[in-house]
Structures are given as structure tokens and as C-alpha cells.
Amino acid sequence: MTSSADFLAQTTSRLERIAALADEGGLDRATTLLADSIAAGGIVHVFGTGHSEAFAMEVAGRAGGLIPTNKIALRDLVLRGGEDRSLLGSSLLERDPQIAEKLWALVPASPQDVIVIASNSGVNGSIVGFALQAKEQGHPVIAVTSLQHTAAVEPKHPSGQRLSEIADVVIDNLAPYGDTTLEVAGLGVGAVSSLTAAFIAQLLTLGTVEKLAQSSEPPVYISANTPGGHERNLQLEAVYGDRLIRGA
Template sequence: MLAKQWLSNARDVMTRIEETQMDNIRKAAEVMAASIGCGRWVHTFGCGHATIPIEEMYPRIGGFVGFHPMVELPLTFFTRITGEMGVHQFVFLERVEGYGVEIMKGYTFDSRDTMWLFSHSGINNVNIDVAIEARKKGMKVIAFGSAAEAEGKQTRHSSGKTIFELADIVVDTCAPIGDASVAIKNHQDKLGPVSTMAFITCVWMTVITVAEILVEKGVKLHIHPSHNVPGDTTARERLEDALAEYKRRIAGV
């Protein structure tokens, strides 16, 4: 069954992450914990389907305050397919050099912050713009993507660099560079991408490690709770606590 083939491919990616990326995940988590622990942010950015890990980590049940999502609406890819904000426009925009520079102007950063970037191939201009601007502002840059598979691919940016070459720490998602993993009869293109699953796996391994480091240092986590558990009478109170902490940090207090 092709369904089981995809499942096997997905499991293989997760296994390779466990076997090869634990040290890098720990290094990334230590940098992020330092930012969050001093009251600053881990900013998160990606384009297209690489916005899914950003939306997954916060706000999200089981996530905690300290991760700041930077999601540029024309680059999310999901609101339209054709017509307004369609695929053609998205593919064009993520390759426009300088767009990421303009995106960065909309936020306030600090050298104690961390920039966490998601890109499967690491070669498109918007992500590279963001990485370069983050480094200029003194931030550590962490990149998650298919780094080994992307090695040797030509960047589209005038800097001559991919985000993996610009990052201080890289976590390889171990997904194939073509992403789709299941061959289908009578068709050139494969089905069943695995990069999103790989991103999400790496995200939660990293976020939980950040939490572990912070708790060991005595830092209180402001966790986004489930408010769907019968009998949990303080869930709303804990949610308000998390959102209040988020607003406090956004205000720079």
C-alpha cells in the first residue's frame, strides 16, 4: 500500500532526525532559552508551507510564551490558489530580493533576540534577507531545513549565500530535497511530502528542550493551556496569564 510507504518514509525521516540532530537541537535550544530567559523573544519566520511550524508553536495548546510569529500574509500560500494572493504571486514574492528587508522594518528587535528561520531548500531571497538583517542587528540566527540535501544548490540571493550558510546553528530536517516521497504509477511527480512533518517534529523537540533548560534554571513558563478538559476550572485563568505575559513582552515592559 502506498499509504504505508508514505508512513514508512515519514518514520525514516524522524529516525534520522533522532540519530543525527540531537546535538544541534540542544545547541539551538540553549540559544533560544537564553533569549526567552532574559525576557526577550525568539522570532520565527518562514514562507509558504514553512509557515506551518511557526503557527504550530505559539499560540498553541502546549506551547509557551517567548516565541514571536512573523507571518507575512502574502507569503502564507494558503488563502488562495488562483486569483488574489495565488500561487503565481507567492512564488514570485518569495524570490524578490529586498522584500525581507522591508518585512524586518515592521518589527522592533534586540541583540538578545534569536531569529528562527524555516526553509526547506534555503535558497529563496526573502528568508535570506531576513537572516542577513537579523545578523546585522546582532541576533543569533538558527535555520531549520533540509541542509544536507540542499548542499550545492545555487542560492537565488546576490549575497551568494543560503540561509544554512548564514545561520549560526543549523538543524537538518532530514527531508528529501524534492519533499514529495511516494512515486505514483504513470506520473513524473511524486506524492506525499514529508517536510512539514519533519519541521513539526524538530519544532517540538526543540521547544520542549528550551522549556527543559528554562525550568532547570527556575524560570516560570507561561504555558498556553487546553480549555477543553472537563473539570479543569482554572484553564481560563492560566490562558489569561499566558496572554498577559505575551502582551507584557510585546509592550517591552
């Protein structure tokens, strides 16, 4: 019988491997790119579709997170891009490679900005297309993906490329093929990619803040639900003006 201990073991073993990677300097290339960008006045734009949107939420606009960060989502095409809301009615939208150019047009990107993209499969058309748009504009791309899964499936972008083949830095979220870690009644359960990706997001933030702190006070959010927190955050956000995307 599958127990919570089984899933705990599957999860913690992966988190421990990721932590060891970070301790050995395996995330240093990524955190250096992020710190250098922010030190130069840049913004970190984070994109994920489906459950990988949770990774972007873990990086951008949260307490303990970096202020110069933007969460990019497919719904931006409707909320900020003028597309009809019916566009969001299909779960297949993330596979559409034509969407990437329209979505990229909504990103308030400056030359010093970095793009971070999370995708467990790393093969959907919008993800790959967005990464290609970023590279064409000269931005470094950091990818968080499952190397095991992406190697086992065919790319859905006309270029035939995977996110992991485009990015400057690739971080393996250690999720297995299909994402699930356990089996019940012949069915895969115990998806782990969201948990490992959230851990990676926090490690990237920690590493970036540590680097920035060597020369200045890092621009970090405090909880808006603490006395003076909201006012302080607004003051720091104002430094970046309309380059930050914020909303409900």
C-alpha cells in the same frame, strides 16, 4: 503499488533519525540559545514562507508551546505594514529579496531575542534577506532546512548565500531534493518536510522548556479551551506587553 506503509516508512525513518540526533545532544545548541533568550526576557521570532509557515505556527502561540514567541509571516506587510493587499497576489513574493527589509522593520525585536527561520530550500530571497537582516542586528539565527535540497539549487538572493550559510545553528529536516519521497505514475509524491519540521519544532520546544525548568517555571501556554486556560494565558502574555504579536 505505493501504499500508506511506504509513506509511513519514509516518514518514521526520518523522525527516528531526528529523535536520535536530539538524544545525542544535536539540538542542544539551539535549545540553549532559546532558553537563554527567554530567561533573559527575550522573544523567539519564527519565520517561514509557503508550507514552512506551518513550522512557525507549530512554535508560536499554541497550546504546549512557549509564550514569548512571535510568528512572522509575509502577510504582516499588509496587516501591520500598510502595504496594499495586492502585494500578496503573487506566489513569487517569497523570492523577492527587497521584501526582507520591510518585513524586518515590523519585528518588535530586542537585543536578547532569537530568530528561527524555516525554509526547505533555504534559498528564496525573502528568507535569506530576513536572515541577513537578523544577523546585521546582532541576533542569533537558527535555521531548519533541507541540506540535501539547498545544496542542489542556486541561491535567489543577490548575496549568493543560502540560509544554511548564514545561520548560527542549522538543523536538517532530512527532506530529500524536491521534498517528495515516493513516485506514482512517474510523479513525485509524499512530501515530508512539513512533517519532519513539525517534529523538530516540538523537540525544540521540549528541550527549551526542560532547560528553563531547571531554574524557574517555564512560560508555556495551556489550551485556551480548558477551564481558566484563556485567562491564565492572557496573564502570562501580559508580562511581554506589546512585544508579542497576536491576532486571528
